[in-house]
Amino acid sequence: MTDYYYELTIEPKDKYELFLDLTLSLTNEALEEFDGKIIARSEEDLSHIEDGIKKFADGINIPCEITLEKKENIDWIKQYQESVKSVEVGKFFIRPSWEEKKEDKIDIIIDPALSFGSGHHETTSSCLEAISKYIKENDKVLDVGTGSGILAIAASKIGADVDICDTDEVCIKDTKSNFELNNTSFNKSWVGSTNNAQKNCYDVVIANIVADVLIFIHNDLKKCLKDDGILVVSGILDKHIDKVLRKFEDLEQLELIHKNEWVSVVFKK
Numbered sequence: 001m002t003d004y005y006y007e008l009t010i011e012p013k014d015k016y017e018l019f020l021d022l023t024l025s026l027t028n029e030a031l032e033e034f035d036g037k038i039i040a041r042s043e044e045d046l047s048h049i050e051d052g053i054k055k056f057a058d059g060i061n062i063p064c065e066i067t068l069e070k071k072e073n074i075d076w077i078k079q080y081q082e083s084v085k086s087v088e089v090g091k092f093f094i095r096p097s098w099e100e101k102k103e104d105k106i107d108i109i110i111d112p113a114l115s116f117g118s119g120h121h122e123t124t125s126s127c128l129e130a131i132s133k134y135i136k137e138n139d140k141v142l143d144v145g146t147g148s149g150i151l152a153i154a155a156s157k158i159g160a161d162v163d164i165c166d167t168d169e170v171c172i173k174d175t176k177s178n179f180e181l182n183n184t185s186f187n188k189s190w191v192g193s194t195n196n197a198q199k200n201c202y203d204v205v206i207a208n209i210v211a212d213v214l215i216f217i218h219n220d221l222k223k224c225l226k227d228d229g230i231l232v233v234s235g236i237l238d239k240h241i242d243k244v245l246r247k248f249e250d251l252e253q254l255e256l257i258h259k260n261e262w263v264s265v266v267f268k269k
């Protein structure tokens with residue numbers, strides 16, 4: 001890509017089609033037509049076309065405004081990449097694949113995609129803090145509502161044995177490719193929720209969903225936990241925290257993490 005491109009704008013006051021045909025015959029570039037104007041863009045200088053059109057307009061005595069501008073080329077891919085930033089949370093450094101890893105942190109690569117979970121959102125970063133603190137090697141972990149798979153990847157990088165589920169099939173697909181990208185693996189995956197999970201099976205269950213869904217699935221979340229197991233629930237707006245806490249009153253509350261208006265809670269069964 002060159003640093004500059006040329007933009008030629010032709011605005012004939014009459015016989016528009018004639019000018020259009022002539023411009024088409026003079027360049028191989030795609031033309032834009034807008035508001036009675038013909039616009040050609042090229043990384044090559046277009047002054048020979050400007051001259052030709054001027055001579056033609058003078059020859060047939062039709063007024064025609066012609067401007068040729070040299071404009072700066074913008075590298076849109078570079079601009080987009082610069083807008084996607086890495087983030088450091090707990091033991092983890094989450095980065096897009098085009099950024100360098102950080103030596104003293106556990107490396108997680110998540111490229112922007114449709115599924116939720118880049119590490120920037122308060123709910124995800126609170127879960128990553130909880131994972132840093134509560135998950136140990138060989139723990140059996142279930143990530144409910146895995147999204148991009150970021151939390152499951154984090155747990156697997158600590159050495160946990162991870163299962164994943166999400167009601168959205170696309171998320172399961174994205175999670176699989178993100179696991180490959182991170183050169184790590186999970187155990188089981190399914191499209192669906194905690195009602196399909198094995199009972200009394202997990203040392204840690206993480207669910208970053210929303211308050212209403214957490215309330216709806218609260219019994220299943222508890223059932224799949226082992227006795228003494230840890231449950232991390234997240235995605236709760238602070239105005240809904242009381243109604244969520246009421247559903248988990250039978251568990252011991254270990255920690256409540258508040259980030260802006262978002263609350264996450266860590267319980268022990």
Ligand SMILES: C[S@@+](CC[C@H](N)C(=O)[O-])C[C@H]1O[C@@H](n2cnc3c(N)ncnc32)[C@H](O)[C@@H]1O
Pocket residue numbers: 115116117118119123124127144145146147148149150151165166167168171192193194208209213217235
């Ligand atoms: C806020 S995203 C969390 C993504 C990721 N775990 C993170 O922490 O960034 C919530 C995810 O939960 C999924 N989800 C919604 N309802 C669910 C349910 N009842 N059971 C399982 N997953 C659900 C959504 O499809 C979405 O991918």
